[in-house]
Amino acid sequence: MPSGKFTDPEYLRTRQYADDRNLQARIALHRRFSTNAYGWFQWYLDQVSLPPAARILEVGCGPAALWQDVLPRLPGDWRITLSDLSLGMVRAARGNLSAHSSQFIFTVNNAQTLPFPGGHFDAVFANHMLYHVPDLAAALREIRRVLKAGGTLYAATNGERHMEAINIFGRAFAEAVGVRLDDGFSNRNLRFSLENGAKHLRPYFTHIERRDYPDALEVTEAEPLAAYLLSTTSAVARLDSRRRPRVEAALLAFAREYIAARGGSLHVAKSTGLFIAR
Ligand SMILES: C[S@@+](CC[C@H](N)C(=O)[O-])C[C@H]1O[C@@H](n2cnc3c(N)ncnc32)[C@H](O)[C@@H]1O
Secondary structure (H helix, E strand, O other), rough: OHHHHHHHHHHHHHHHHOOHHHHHHHHHHHHHHHHOOOOHHHHHHHHOOOOOOEEEEEEEOOHHHHHHHHHHHHOOOOEEEEEEOHHHHHHHHHHHHHHHHHHHHEEOOOOOOOOOOOOOEEEEEEOOOOOOOOOHHHHHHHHHHHHHEEEOOOOOOOEOOOOOOHHHHHHHHHHHHHHOOOOOOOOOOOOOOOHHHEEEEEOOOEEEEEEEEEEEEEEHHHHHHHHHHHHHOOOOHHOOOOHHHHHHHHHHHHHHHHHOOOOOOEEEOOOOEEEEOO
16 A cells, blocks of 8 residues: 555655655656657647647646657647646746746646636646545545536546556565565555546546556666665655665665566566546
């Protein structure tokens, strides 16, 4: 089960997502070692179908990696509001899109209470974030409220088996160094997953479709694998500064041996995709 930290807004806002470094470490692993060369963000935009001059709200935007990736393809008349619980993330998003500021508005807010009038947006994007929200029903109610009649929610999330090989790697390491583990890097029992997402969406949307993005990782380098583990909400990543340097050195050596023992490449199956709900 994901640790309590995974849905603790104070921890998420002030530690895990205080700035974009943890998330960028995870994005870097995907960018470097994904087997599907098309790319998640490009695929994501392919799924989006909106009217001209669409008004879009993204909740939990992080550092705006989606928009950076798809900028050359973006219709110039879309008006996009990017919001996140974390001020550090909103600052990173604004910095990353500063050259395109006329198309974007940035706000700090919790997806559970949206400061927008009802029926305002053609689409809400909620990507890899609904599993963090403690009151999921409140967030979905708010998203439904701010959507126009016939508006669309695009909600990306992971399946319960997503990147299980990293979970197994993390557990093996924690055991080797004697760290007592919660499950901060497992996707098992996610609050909002590919498996249970439709059930959560059904009270608010009549048309719900799930689309999966086929992908995997072939990880051939120890450093990004170690950095990934240290970026998670797991107990390994939250060690105090006294223990951390020793554990970090041990992790790198462990990751090298782990990859070598698998013929030089750790295969990591992914399970990720998107709900389109109207
Ligand atoms: C895994 S990141 C995903 C970022 C981005 N959507 C992406 O796909 O690259 C989750 C983001 O959701 C934000 N978040 C977590 N709980 C939230 C909440 N209750 N309301 C708004 N944002 C939240 C975090 O601060 C973080 O930036």
